[in-house]
Amino acid sequence: MHADQRCVLTGTHFINGDAACCEGALSAGARFAAGYPITPSTEIVERFSARAPQVGGLFIQMEDELASSIALQGMVWAGQKSFTVTSGPGYSLMMEHIGYAAITETPCVFVDVQRGGPSTGLPTLPAQGDMMQARWGSHGDYLTIALTPNSPQECYSLTIKAFNLAEQFRVPVMFMMDECVGHMTEKVVIPKAEEIEIYPRRLASKPPGEFNLFEAGEDLVPEMAHAGEGYKVYVTGLTHDKRGYPVLNPKAQHELVTRQFEKIRRAADELTIVETEEIEGADVVVVSYGITSRVAQRAIQMARDKGLKVGKLRLICVWPFPEKLIRELAPKVKALVMPELNMGQMVLELERCAGGKCQVISVPHAGGTVHKPADILAAIERGAR
C-alpha cells in the first residue's frame, strides 16, 4: 500500500528535523496525536496541530504526558494511526504506557527528542541519554524497536519507517531523535505519495465470533480489530490469553511474554538497519548513531587522512541491537570505537556482542553539545595501535 496523497507534502523543503518528523507521521497515515509541550520536541506538535485538521485529524494537548501516552493508544484502538512526542522528563512519565502498548500490542510511535538529563537537565541542548530507557524504561519484560535519525531527511523517512514497523510487528516503536537533529534545518525531499510504502494495519481476517484478538499466526503477530467494529474486543494490561481475557498464571505469562519477545527476535535480520562504509578490511570501526554519527564522520575522515584503515557503522535501528553483525565484525577488527552523547550506554551492548574479540572503546560525553572530532580521532588512534 502507498501513502494517501492528501497527507503528503510532496516537494523539496527547507525545514528542521522536528517539522520533518511531523510530515513523516502524516505521510505514514497518522492524522491523530496527543502530546504535551516540551523542548526540544514541541515544534513537532505545533506543526501537527496546524496540519492535522486539514486532513480531518486532530491534535489534542493533554494535561500531562501520562495522559498523552495513553490517549494516543485510545486513538489507535479507535482505528487510527497515532503517536506522541516528548523529551526526557515527559518520556520518563510515559514509561508505564510503553509497557501497556507492549503487552496490548498496540501499534504506535513514541517520539523522544533527547535533551540533557537527568531530570530537567539541559532543556535546549542535545544528549543521547535515553537510549537504555528506550529499551528498558517500562517495568517487566518486553522488546521495543528504536530508530535514530541523523538528519532532517531521516527524521522524515524514518518516521514513516517507525510507523510501518509498529504496524508490522504490533509494537510501540521508539523514535529517538536528539535536540540537534530536531532543530537542524536542512533540505528535506518529500517524495510522491505513490512512492511511499505504507504498511497497512493487520486487520482481522475473520468475522466476530471466530476471531481472537491475541491469536497469532506464523510470524507471531496477531491481527487487530478496533472498537466499534462488532468484535467486542477485550484489551487489558493484565496477562491475557488469545481472547484477551486475563489469565493470571505462569503458563499464560510464559506464552504471552515469550511470543511477544519472539516476534521481534525472529525478525532480527530484517531489523538490522545500518549504514556501513569501508568496514571490510578496517582496523577500527566507529559505531555511532544519531547526531553523533555526523561528528564521527569527520573524525573518520581525519583518521583516514592519517592513513588509518577506519570503517563506519551507523546504527539506524538501535533496538534490537544488531547483535549478529557485531559478533561477525568483532573478530575482524582491532577495535570498535563508540562515541555517544551519554556516559556510555549503547557501548555496553557493543561490548556484550563483541564478546572480548576486539577492543571496545567508549567515547562518552555528558551532553549539552556534540563531541569534538579530535576526541573521537584520539580513540580511533588508540584502537589502531
Added chain:
Amino acid sequence: MPKGSVAITTERCKGCGFCVEFCPTHGLELSSAFNAKGYHPPHMISAEKCSGCNLCGMYCPDFAIFGYKYPANKAKGEAA
C-alpha cells in the same frame, strides 16, 4: 394468583441477602441449603405474592436472581 416469579441461578449466588431484604413483598428467604461454593442461595417463601418486579434482580450483585412478569394474557394455571 402471582403476577410473576423469579429465576435463580443458585450456583452464582454469594448469599449477600440483598434480594431478601429489598423484595417489596418479602417473598424470599435464604435457604439453609448450601450451593457448591458454600453460600446459602435464596428461595421463594411466598410465591403467590411475587409481582415479578425484578427488584431482587436489580440488587443482586452476582446476577444470580431476577424477577419476571407473567404475560398479561396468561392465567397462572396455564403458565405453571
Added chain:
Amino acid sequence: MSTTDFVVHNPVEDLLRQDRVPTIWCPGCGIGTTVNSFAHALLGQDIDLSKTAIVSGIGCSGRVSGYMNLDSFHTTHGRAIPFATGLKLANPELTVIVYSGDGDLTSIGGNHLIHAARRNIDLMVVCVNNMIYAMTGGQAAATTPGSSMSTTTPYGAFEPELNMPQLVDAAGACFVARWTSFHVMQLERTMAKALKKKGLRFIEILSPCPTYFQRKNNLGDALTAMVDYKKRSKIKHGCHTWETALEPGGDIIVGEFVDREREDYLTRMRRQLGSHYSEFPEQTEEEISEGACSEC
C-alpha cells in the same frame, strides 16, 4: 415454575460476557449491583451496542469493563479517562463510558477527571466510590471519611475527604449526579438520562466494600451498609454541589445536581476551526489510483 411457555431471560445477561461470570467480586460487593442499573439503562437506549465501548482503570471497580459484553478496555491505574478521550476523539461515532473506582478516578487520575470535565469531552464517567482502595487491600483513599480506619490509617484517617460532585461541577461537567448502590432504580434512570446527553457526564455511586471498608470500621456486612445508605440518603436534585460533601455518619446527599447545556469538545473544536477543518472521507481503491496519476 420452570414449565412456562414464554422465554424467561434476564436482559442483563446480554450485556455480560457469559464466559467471565461469576465475577471476582466478594459477596455483597456493591459493584455488581451498580452493573444492573447500568445494563438496564444501556438496554433502554437507542444505542448501537456494537459501537459502545467501556473503559476502566485498575481496581475492583475497574474490573467492570471486563465483564461487559461491549468493546472493553482495562487500561492502567488512573488513566481510563485519557484513554477514553483518545478513543472518542478518533472515532466520534462511539459511545464511550468510563467505569472505575474512587481512587482510580479521583486520586491518581484526578487531574484527568478535572480536564475531561473542563473540556466537556463526550464521555459518561461512572465512579464507584467505596471510600477505600479496595483492590490493594483497604488503604485510605482521598474519599475515606474522616477518622475512618484503613490499613494505612491505623489510628484513623485525618485527611479531609474529597467532594467529587463539587470538583467535577466546578471543572465544567455538563451533568453531575450521585446515588448509592441502594438506589438501583434511580440510578438506572439517571444513567439513562446521562447516556442521552452530550459532554462529560459524571455519576458517583457510593457502594459497600464489606471486605475492607465495612470490616475495618466495624460497620457490619454489606447489607447493613445498604440499609444505612437507605436511612442516611437525602434526595436533593439540583442542589449546590458545595452541599454534597460527605461526612461520617451524616446525611448522604443524592440526586442529580447539575444538568446543563454546554458545547462538548468536538462541537466546539469544529466551530472554532471552521474552514480550517477538512473532512477526510475514506478513499475508494479507484480514487487512490486516480489520485496517483493525476497531478504528479
